[in-house]
Amino acid sequence: IYSFFMHLPVYSVSIILSSLLPNINQEKEKELLVDIFSELVVTNSTYKYQICNKYLLSKEHTNKIQEFVLEVLQSTIKYDSGDIWTSSTKSMFELWSSPTFVKRSTITHHDYISRSMILSLENMDKPILENAFLSILISGVHSHLTSPLYAKKKWGMKIGEIFSKILSPEAPLEFEYYDEQSPEEEILTSSSNEENTDIIYKKRVYESSESEDPNELYNFNATEDTSSDSLISYDMSDDETDLGSVKLPTYIREAIVSLRSDDPDQIESTLLILDRLLMEEPGSIKEVAVTLANVLLHLSNQYEINNFNQNKRTAFVTLLTCAPRVVGSYLCEEFYAQENTLSQRLDILSVLQEGSRRLSSFQTQSKPEITEIKPAVNI
8 A cells, every 4th residue: 555655646646635535434544544644754755745734734624634634743753753743843833823824814724723733732742842842832822812813812822721731730821711702792792782772762862852843953052162273283294204115135035035924015026026036046946946936826916016917927937947847846736736726726827838938948929910912903
């Protein structure tokens, strides 16, 4: 069985896993596949990417698949002394602790990563937690506690309680949170009650005023000061402190960080110079090519940046021509990934087409204009 999975074509690994993992039902089958895939993750880079990135971080799956993936990573310890387990767990903790992830992730994806965190912490010892993950978890809990969304804030409280029990079982952290109804729901309920009360009050006022003189209902107090002299003037001067210059990235790694930021000016400036930056550093692209390709593929124009699609496509094509084998393989694999949208698949096809044309030095010839053919003999 191990030999069968080991010699599968790269493009078929994702399809086989998406069909196999949801159908693991018996415990004996699960134990056998955990041993097989844990060894494959250590020896085969394709399986390592699928398990450590796609199934662990990129998209939410069923609880059964989630538990299987975590057991596979836990079982890799017997093959590589825990290097892959440590690195993948650290990547998951860093993702969960990122303020950008807390702010921009969907509720379902955030719940999936948070549940993976809890399952990982249940099997973690105190020395490992203190040496490798403590600082990450502390910053992550802080990011979650400052989130305006109660669903995410509650996960920060729960995970804070769990890792504090590992560090100090005698005096763990204890938070007060709601499981049945969140504060947001209470606010909505109270606001709806206030609206109903206001409606009842208006109805009573209207009923009591029916017998009164209508002209007296709008009798304003003449002594009330309605002049504009009592208004405080607003300072309309602009010191232009918010118009500071945007720092342009000098290296490709800096460009990746800029594209992941929440600053639209930084993203726009980076896209404008990314094509030139890739041409200036062709030797250092291979190490970060897949990371940059992933960022560009999932980068959306949420800030309505001018010429966004054109600049993004130009940089994407240049990246493909600078590292065709690495980026081409990644794009072919992502084209069949179930979590990618139709728009992203069209982007992949467009980039592959233009990159192939540029690599082959193929130029499209414009069709000659067809002019009107006049007869040689006048009829």
